[in-house]
Amino acid sequence: MSVPPSPSPTAGPAPGAAPLPRTPDATRRSDRSRRAILDAALALVGEVGYNKLTIEAIAARAGVGKQTIYRWWSSKAAVLLDASLALAGDAGTAAQWAGFPDTGDLAADLKHVLRATVDEFNDEKYEAPARALTAAGATDPALGARFTEQLLEPQLALYETRLRAAREAGQLAPDADLRLTVELLLGPLTYRWLLRTAPLTHAYADALVDAVLGGAAAGSRSGS
Template sequence: MAKTPDASRRSDRSRRAILDAALALVGEVGYNKLTIEAIAARAGVGKQTIYRWWPSKAAVLLEASLSLAGDAAEEGGWSFPDTGDLAADLKQVLRATVDEFNDEKYDAPTRALTAAGATDPELGARFTEKLLEPQLALYEQRLRSAREAGQIAEDADLRLSVEMLVGPLTYRWLMRTAPLTHAFTDALVDRVLRGLAPH
């Protein structure tokens, strides 16, 4: 007796194929030339399948990037260590961020979403809420525990401190002003923590 096809498995497979196709294509052609038609053709599905799940290419790309970030977290890329050594923990996370930014698999979709979010306020807000804020919150949480342990000044502004850590890294990546290296992020951590030292 023939087995009945598992619709949910087929649906998951199609969904994954669409997300993978979006990530691959945005790296090849850029966001502006990315189309739903091209994603459908690459994924081997009909256009209507995509529109049934997402309203636009931006929405597809956002979910694809969230999925990619989830994969990175599962591989150990996005858990924030708390070994008691704040400098070492920050350096470990920022080095992993450098490695991601230098990896084409992450670089192209993140650039595309950043560019699209600059011109599409709704997408920009969703990108910030779903992808950026959860990561910044992990930094803030780690700095809070360091402040409670007396490792940084009691009056340290945690949000400003996080932005001082990730801002220069993001700027260098976005503007391509200089190579992104572990040495750069290590120096950044040392400099920021010097400013946050207890009085």
């Protein structure tokens, strides 16, 4: 381990002299402003909805100039996407997320994660920005691509990794399509949430896992 160099004899004020003024930490100030903007976007989209959300309102709530926002983001949708990414990161930290569980019991692991997804969908803090981004991504191809690449694909990849381990352990059919299995798990859940066709419950999440794994494991049972 290297030792930090000793300070130069000329560094700092002379004994008895007034202390040097502190140099403002521009990076820290930028981080604070950025976080204030993201928090403001999340709060406002829940209060007024996406259609009435404006850059001006976000700037006012965050206590920054409008140009500060445009220096980092091109649109309110882009702000909201980064806010959602930050929110997901905060949630993972708060829950001490250590990765997709692998207890050896695939059904239990999937039910654990899907139940957490149900809780998130039912949380107003997550629901408003998620609905806004879903709608905005449908009409803005560039935003939709970012939404998929940065928010959705990393989550889907975690499911696929867990399912791949189960397939290698013989818990799924050798030819089980991992992406299709993930979509069969999450598709009905998202459909029910998006269209509000029925309540989202833990029981529904459990039923999805049982139904999907019943089909995905059939090939494994018949081949044994």
